Amino acid sequence: MSNAHSNKATGPIPDNAATKTADYFDERLGIYGAAKKNLRKVFPDHWSFMLGEVALYSFIIILLTGVWLTLFFKPSMTEVVYDGSYVPLQGIHMSEAYASTLDISFDIRGGLAIRQIHHWAALIFVSSLFVHMFRIFFTGAFRKPREMNWLFGFLLLVLAMVNGFTGYSLPDDLLSGTGLRIAEGVVLAIPLVGTYLQFFLFGGEFPGTDIVPRLFTIHVLLVPAIMVGLLTVHLILVFYHKHTQFPGAGRTEKNVVGLPLLPVYTAKAGGFFFIVFGITAALGGLVQINPIWSYGPYHPGQITAGSQPDWYIGFLEGSLRIMPNWETNLWGHTISWNVLIPSLVVPGVMFTFIAAYPWLEAWVTGDKREHHLLDRPRNVPVRTGLGAAWIAMYLVLWIGGGNDIIATHFHLSINSITWTMRVLFFVAPVLAFVVARRIAMALQRRDKDKVLHGRETGIIKKLPHGEFIEVHEPLDAERLHFLTSHEQPTPAALPPAVDENGVARKLKPGEKLRVRLSRWYFDEKVEKPTAEEYKEITSGHGHH
């Protein structure tokens, strides 16, 4: 393709095999046109824009290694007696699923490495999704026209967590089974339909023999297929909307400044793929993960201390662990608040908030314009604070999920950790909000200072009359633009209570709330320096 591309410029196209092949495909697929249009696409360059790439690459690694695993994994609960090469389990009765995972680990060449790469890649995948999402959130990249893509990304995150959980449950080891047991408890706690749903999912009493084959289909077929579909749409939309960019000289809502897809961006992205693959493979080869042989096969009568899910389900585990043991009995039916609230209500609210945030913010700000320039997080302090609060709440739950490990390693009482987390669940988000918002404001103030008084150079000068001053150097125009180009919306206000005819005005429902929220977002601000201010200070006596 690049061949065809460059030849256009230099002269007649030589009639070699490559050109012929390319021509063959062009006549049937129109690749020249597509390439011309797309290869000239420009990508802005910032490290945080590569977080999504980490997600993409680790997903590819998961798919490749996952397909390999399906060649050897047997999703069956048929009981077998283990006779493989792992001595401590020889002669033990176990499911075929567990035995085949042992075989992958010990008797199939390279099996353990692939399993471990698959699992590490899954952990990296979900972590990269979170940081990718946080990047989008804090820079406001979810604003119009990208709300739908935010939603697709959000669905990918949820599906990734679901698929991770189903994968974790497949090998039928002690931790898998314990996790499924908890999942069963959660299903059972759903009022009215819980019991039916549980029977439907498990095909009978827990654990039964249906669940592992069913999970297998979900894990390798259903969810990955949906994910590949969503991912494709996600990436097409990124292409179609074009990538956002940070403000800067020459960057507007209408252009994209960056690197051409070919060759620079492709080279960078390709190189990065190998770095991601390299790090994942190094982890898989060097660091043990999910040693199912130590856990032993699942048996409903067994359990181990340190039963935890993979990290991305850890917040649910923590939520369950710190919840007080509340139940009510209504007409002979138990409502298990102790399971319902932590495993359905809390994550339900937290994740719905994420999914809905672009629309929430648009409603509050009333902003219906398109945005292709990103916000610097400091310039939208309330949003930044909200993000910090969400992360704080998530972290508290996450830490709660490891309360036993923390207790044993720091010689603390597990009860006091649990109580601390209960309090922090409510306090930490508020604190995080306040602190993050304050920091954002302070950074804005510093920016303002820099604009008006220049950059501190660290050079101390002694004036003739003996005073010491630090020399400030004015910023260059590019920097000045960068620091002052953000918008500062004015908060919404209620219209006068009566209209021009003296008739009491009818407010749209929720308008009062909207105005209040808008004030909360935008009332308190660090006014940007005005051009007059700037002129006055820079032309006059200068530094102080």
Add this chain to the structure above:
Amino acid sequence: MKKLSARRRHPLAALVVLLFALAATGGLYAAFAPAKPAQAEGAATALSDIEEGKKLYLSGCSSCHGLNGQGSSDGPSLVGVGAAAVDFQVMTGRMPMQQQGPQAPRKPVVFTQEQSDQLGAFIASLGAGPAVPREEDYALEEGNNAMIAEGGELFRTNCSQCHNFAGEGGALPDGKFAPSLVDVDPKHIYEAMLTGPQNMPSFPDTIMPPEQKKAIVTYITGVTKDEPNPGGLGLGRLGPVSEGLFVWIFGLGFLIAAAIWIAARTPKARTK
């Protein structure tokens, strides 16, 4: 030397000195006591052992466990706990207890094996209880694979809920914990099962026959302790928590560093 002088001011220093003194007196006494004519094993030895044990007991233990082992507000009754309990408690350094806490932890041992046996003999004379296991009860059977597998099954059924799948230990309510089994002597593992120290249930022979205990000991010592991690670095064998921390700090940490590095390498002329 420096370390020692720094520790002199530790609040427990006085206690340690006292214990050393006590132990030394006991040792000296044993050394200088009129040598008895060689005795046949049996009742006579036991009798002198009981005597010695009583002396040690009165100086080191009675303040908490009462003059006749009947117990006090500071320590439970020792009547009927048996020599196995004493051997376990004393030879893992748990007793004599030093500090009231959620649970008496493992400490450096202050008595010799002989003194511990004497203490055991004395406590056993107060009321019958499990005796110290004999070596063949817990001696490892190298290469007995069936026993290892059985031990693993029993371990996962009876022990891992508190001690973790790899014997790394786990938390119990109110600051109590099931300790790591990684460095525990086979004998003490056996005794722990026999006597059920503190919050651990006991597994007397009626519940768990000696063969099964031996299998568990074999599994713990042979597998959880000595097995290399086939997958690479073991991360403390704590399960998914340490894996999760690791992936964030090293996995994602490296990747973000790589992203920053790559993004910084930009052909400058093109960005403008």
